[in-house]
Amino acid sequence: MAITVSIELNRDLEIPAGYDDVFDLLADVPRSVSHFPKVDKLVDLGGNAYRWEMEKVGVDKHAIQTVYACSYHPDKDAGKITWEPVKGEGNAEVSGSWTITANGDNATKVRFQTSAKLTVPLPSLLKLAISPVIKHEFNSLVDTYMNNLKNAF
Template sequence: MAISVTIEVHRDFTVAASFDNVFDLLSDVPVSGSHFPKVDQLINLGDNAYRWEMEKIGVDKHAIQSIYACRYESDRDAGTIIWKPIKGEGNGVVSGSWKIKSVDEGTHLTFTTEAKMTLPLPSLLKLAISPVVKHEFNALIDTYTDRLKTKLSS
């Protein structure tokens, strides 16, 4: 038995940092990923692909862990960083992008991601668990973007 939960997240914000500083930070996946909360391991798979293994949540046999892998493509001229899922890696499929644009105040960022997580839980729990998973994922993204804002403002 397993349930699938799909989560879409979109964030827009502006930082005082230059385009180049923002792009350099975000296109370096290990550096950018170091700001993401609750990462147990970020494993370099080569060819700009990484497997994300998140911290386990729960206790003993009831603990669950989100694992997924993405390949990253950075295009400085277009101001984009795109990640595409690597199928067959873990229990999640994650895709998304950063769009980075110079503005008078510094740099405007648009973050978009979609995650589909398959969790080893009884389907009866989907109605109860789905909102909790979505809330937790949004909280992780908020912490991540807040940490990036702090880093890029210093």
């Protein structure tokens, strides 16, 4: 038995760096992911597609690991980086985008949007209890990621 938890996130931030530097960091998936907390492994699948393997959460046979893969599509002229799920990889599907806009020479506005569907092997009776915990953890990881990116400059 399994439950699926859906998560939608939007974040806006301003990074104290020029457009090119910000875009180049975000478009370089391994470099960008190095600022994301609790990533156990990032696997290059080729063609700008990567599998994220997050650290396990829980104990022994009750540990849950989130694994998913995305294909990334940077468009510097449009100020957009999008990602879409690679089907058949892991227990989650994640899609989203960065929208990047110069704000003068030394600041860049960034909008992060993502949608995730995570399937975990738990009884459906636990969905009401575990869903808020998973959403809270995901929000916390993304907030830490945003702070880490801002501090990278």
